[in-house]
Amino acid sequence: MLKAERHKYIMTRLIEDQKVVTTDLALALDLSEDTIRRDLNELDNKNLLEKVYGGAIQSAEKPADVFDIVIAAEEEKKKIVTKALSLLHDGQVIIMSGGSTNLVFAKLIPSDLKATIYTYSLPIAMQLSQHPNIDLIFIGGKMQKNAMVTIGMDVIQVLSKIKADICFIGASSINVKQGLTEVGYEVSIVKKAMIESSDKVVSMFASSKLNTKMPHIVCDLNQLDTIVTDLDPEDLRLEEYRKLGVFIL
Incomplete structure (x- = not known):
């Protein structure tokens, strides 16, 4: 899987689940955890997500109204x-x-x-x-x-x-x-x-x-x-x- 495809997959999962876990991504994509960590670091550097221990969370603020749900794509x-x-x-x-x-x-x-x-x-x-x-x-x-x-x-x-x-x-x-x-x-x-x-x-x-x-x-x-x-x-x-x-x- 190309890097761009991995990044797209990670961002899709992040938007849908509000967080991603490094081990889960590695399992889903059949890649090493080190590769996933590098991908998360790159996306974090681009301010597309916020890297945290064990994975990443969304960097954007949540809507003020909990029922004002933003649907990605x-x-x-x-x-x-x-x-x-x-x-x-x-x-x-x-x-x-x-x-x-x-x-x-x-x-x-x-x-x-x-x-x-x-x-x-x-x-x-x-x-x-x-x-x-x-x-x-x-x-x-x-x-x-x-x-x-x-x-x-x-x-x-x-x-x-x-x-x-x-x-x-x-x-x-x-x-x-x-x-x-x-x-x-x-x-x-x-x-x-x-x-x-x-x-x-x-x-x-x-x-x-x-x-x-x-x-x-x-x-x-x-x-x-x-x-x-x-x-x-x-x-x-x-x-x-x-x-x-x-x-x-």
Whole structure:
């Protein structure tokens, strides 16, 4: 992976997670921790992030209003999620995980869609609360503050009782061998429960997450029905995923 590609990946993860951990980045990119530290030093020197012990945090100040959420690369994410709007139909029971791509998706759900949506993401719940025809169920539990999602047994118990038609699940990382993987164990367990409760599983993510990995497995590729990226579905970078039977939008 070229340095520019590594830097782009690091900044994408930083914006989405508000922090990055050196060991996690090294694992995801299959590089040495020394290489990651050099990259973080360079980005810190450019004032693009603030290097701290064990990783880095965002250098920009957070919005004064905690719910005034800035979505990085929002226009690019709109191009991704617009492809998935065709998967929505009246009467569906839907589960949505957290993440900025799913938040953009929530913003674009047509106002005339009549569906029931479960989510454990506070920003997505707030967005969908403005939708005139969505029956919204927010799943409460212990709040993971950096991502503003709920986690823990309370969430898993609710998910286990849902019979959903489709779920839209965010991806921290994806590769052919490990499938979907996550940075945090608790989030990975919640996503497993989400998948188990859904007839169809759709994952939407930027192509920078292709062929990367995190410590905690969410699911194998054969558990995904559809993946949606910013790439053309026939792009060669998606060939191995197609061969494994995943439908690509």
